[in-house]
Amino acid sequence: EIYFRLKAELLQDPAFDFTDEGRQWIDRMLDYNVPGGKLNRGISVIDSYKLLKGTELSDDQVFLACALGWCIEWLQAYFLVLDDIMDNSHTRRGQLCWFRVDKVGLIAANDGIILRNHIPRILKRYFREKPYYVNLLDLFNEVEFQTASGQMLDLITTYQGEQDLSKYTMPVYRRIVQYKTAYYSFYLPVACALLMSGENLDHFIDVKNILVEMGTYFQVQDDYLDCFGDPEAIGKIGTDIEDFKCSWLVVQAMAHANESQKKILTENYGKSDSACIAKVKSIYKDLNLQNVFFEYERMSYEQLISSIEGLPGKAVQEVLKSFLHKIYKRQK
Amino acid sequence: EIYFRLKAELLQDPAFDFTDEGRQWIDRMLDYNVPGGKLNRGISVIDSYKLLKGTELSDDQVFLACALGWCIEWLQAYFLVLDDIMDNSHTRRGQLCWFRVDKVGLIAANDGIILRNHIPRILKRYFREKPYYVNLLDLFNEVEFQTASGQMLDLITTYQGEQDLSKYTMPVYRRIVQYKTAYYSFYLPVACALLMSGENLDHFIDVKNILVEMGTYFQVQDDYLDCFGDPEAIGKIGTDIEDFKCSWLVVQAMAHANESQKKILTENYGKSDSACIAKVKSIYKDLNLQNVFFEYERMSYEQLISSIEGLPGKAVQEVLKSFLHKIYKRQK
Ligand SMILES: [Mg+2]
Ligand SMILES: [Mg+2]
Ligand SMILES: [Mg+2]
Ligand SMILES: [Mg+2]
Ligand SMILES: [Mg+2]
Ligand SMILES: [Mg+2]
Numbered sequence: 001e002i003y004f005r006l007k008a009e010l011l012q013d014p015a016f017d018f019t020d021e022g023r024q025w026i027d028r029m030l031d032y033n034v035p036g037g038k039l040n041r042g043i044s045v046i047d048s049y050k051l052l053k054g055t056e057l058s059d060d061q062v063f064l065a066c067a068l069g070w071c072i073e074w075l076q077a078y079f080l081v082l083d084d085i086m087d088n089s090h091t092r093r094g095q096l097c098w099f100r101v102d103k104v105g106l107i108a109a110n111d112g113i114i115l116r117n118h119i120p121r122i123l124k125r126y127f128r129e130k131p132y133y134v135n136l137l138d139l140f141n142e143v144e145f146q147t148a149s150g151q152m153l154d155l156i157t158t159y160q161g162e163q164d165l166s167k168y169t170m171p172v173y174r175r176i177v178q179y180k181t182a183y184y185s186f187y188l189p190v191a192c193a194l195l196m197s198g199e200n201l202d203h204f205i206d207v208k209n210i211l212v213e214m215g216t217y218f219q220v221q222d223d224y225l226d227c228f229g230d231p232e233a234i235g236k237i238g239t240d241i242e243d244f245k246c247s248w249l250v251v252q253a254m255a256h257a258n259e260s261q262k263k264i265l266t267e268n269y270g271k272s273d274s275a276c277i278a279k280v281k282s283i284y285k286d287l288n289l290q291n292v293f294f295e296y297e298r299m300s301y302e303q304l305i306s307s308i309e310g311l312p313g314k315a316v317q318e319v320l321k322s323f324l325h326k327i328y329k330r331q332k
Numbered sequence: 333e334i335y336f337r338l339k340a341e342l343l344q345d346p347a348f349d350f351t352d353e354g355r356q357w358i359d360r361m362l363d364y365n366v367p368g369g370k371l372n373r374g375i376s377v378i379d380s381y382k383l384l385k386g387t388e389l390s391d392d393q394v395f396l397a398c399a400l401g402w403c404i405e406w407l408q409a410y411f412l413v414l415d416d417i418m419d420n421s422h423t424r425r426g427q428l429c430w431f432r433v434d435k436v437g438l439i440a441a442n443d444g445i446i447l448r449n450h451i452p453r454i455l456k457r458y459f460r461e462k463p464y465y466v467n468l469l470d471l472f473n474e475v476e477f478q479t480a481s482g483q484m485l486d487l488i489t490t491y492q493g494e495q496d497l498s499k500y501t502m503p504v505y506r507r508i509v510q511y512k513t514a515y516y517s518f519y520l521p522v523a524c525a526l527l528m529s530g531e532n533l534d535h536f537i538d539v540k541n542i543l544v545e546m547g548t549y550f551q552v553q554d555d556y557l558d559c560f561g562d563p564e565a566i567g568k569i570g571t572d573i574e575d576f577k578c579s580w581l582v583v584q585a586m587a588h589a590n591e592s593q594k595k596i597l598t599e600n601y602g603k604s605d606s607a608c609i610a611k612v613k614s615i616y617k618d619l620n621l622q623n624v625f626f627e628y629e630r631m632s633y634e635q636l637i638s639s640i641e642g643l644p645g646k647a648v649q650e651v652l653k654s655f656l657h658k659i660y661k662r663q664k
Contacts, residue, residue: 107487149348
């Protein structure tokens, strides 16, 4: 398993003189936070690279693509560890959030930083001599900057000042999702595969825009499933309503509601009382948000397919279509 | 003022679609956290670069050296914002810690991340076409990794499990200080100047080791002044004793104390009660730690000078000596 190889090398990194205690801490922290996700982002690098190459990959090429995939998983772990602290969350991937684990506490903030710092260590070890090394560093830096900026927007919109639903509009929603989620989850894996294939990312702005659109669509699904999905299938019980999340559903609800419905939403959104949650859900049903979502899903799909088919290059089209078909009408 | 130019450019960064609110947030966050330090680290880049070049610098060269100096100040701000959260500190540089400012709270953790992400934005804007660009990225990445690793050691030594003074030994102390402080405060500025001068850092391992030694000496002074310095001169009242810090003083005290003195230290160190603090200080005096420090200071100075004079290259020697003379016998 490549994860174990990467971890073992990080724990022997000559740039730091580990104590046994320190090595054990990092070992446990990595096992707790890095694997255990759906690995979608990581797998996308390999799948995209295969489609772009058009031929079978050598063992070495597969290894390098996997290493980049794992870098994205490390990036994700870094964002999640810190996001859970800032959101004061309780569970993640079916276990306690790392900062809530006994004797961890706010050391978790520095662990997030360590996770982030592992990425350039991995990149340097395996890609230092590649012609695209500097582009890889620039790519990870730019995408991290965008994600942190999206996170800032999310935080100042959600937490700063009083709870005020009128701030949750479609342009605000789209901007948060685009930066906070879409760049690193959808653009980054494909961009890694493009760099490995020797491409110049400046020539793939359209591809980037389509992937960011797809990432937005993915997050809308996530928000929909949080309320209307099957908890068995998604593996958790949604809490967006009580958490006062800027969810696509509440944005649509506020956009479609009449004054009395808006009042009910305002009075009940963001409260953990189950009667309040039920009132919000009943407004969602009265406004037929399930159908609004199905319509949005159909339109997004059609627009994405037509954008993809407008691109030059069959290989790139295939990459994007396979990505889209993995997520279209997903139930989890 | 170069800081204002860098800030203005970051607030117009085309990689992120700022809202007015978001721009104001970052503007205020930067002004609160980035300037206002002693700027030692930033100034060191320019001073070192001048000495290495041996000739007057062009306006452009001065600007670039300043930009790198500010990158180090940004890095410092990032570490301090997060460190204050993790240490649950109250004040920093004579003002409230950023996370304690009204309506900031844990958004500060993401602000720390944003500060960190500004560095590659500045580097890309001004250094992308320089032959040493990739080395600059590698350097900042490696030094950040070492600092975060040192911070981890500090955190798991200080916070994990019960307060136990017997963990505070000289090797533990040296390792924490070397990684947490010396690399970024002492090695990084000189390494930046070396890269700008076209040098290969692999040929300056001895210089690195001397600077890390100097950084350790600097931190020992810092720990000494926290207890024995003039609060007027250093601009704050030390709190290392009540904070259960792994300070050079307590490490020396534990190394020199007899059993009954150890017992008193163990019972009183890390308590905010002023009677406890007084008991610790009186043991420091009984053990004559001021003289132990003066002796350490003299020996460090002599060893550093002799290491410096053993180096090839007069310009490098001058850089290190000027650095050393800035800190030798400092009172603040
Ligand atoms: Mg969250
Ligand atoms: Mg969040
Ligand atoms: Mg969700
Ligand atoms: Mg601190
Ligand atoms: Mg600290
Ligand atoms: Mg101090």
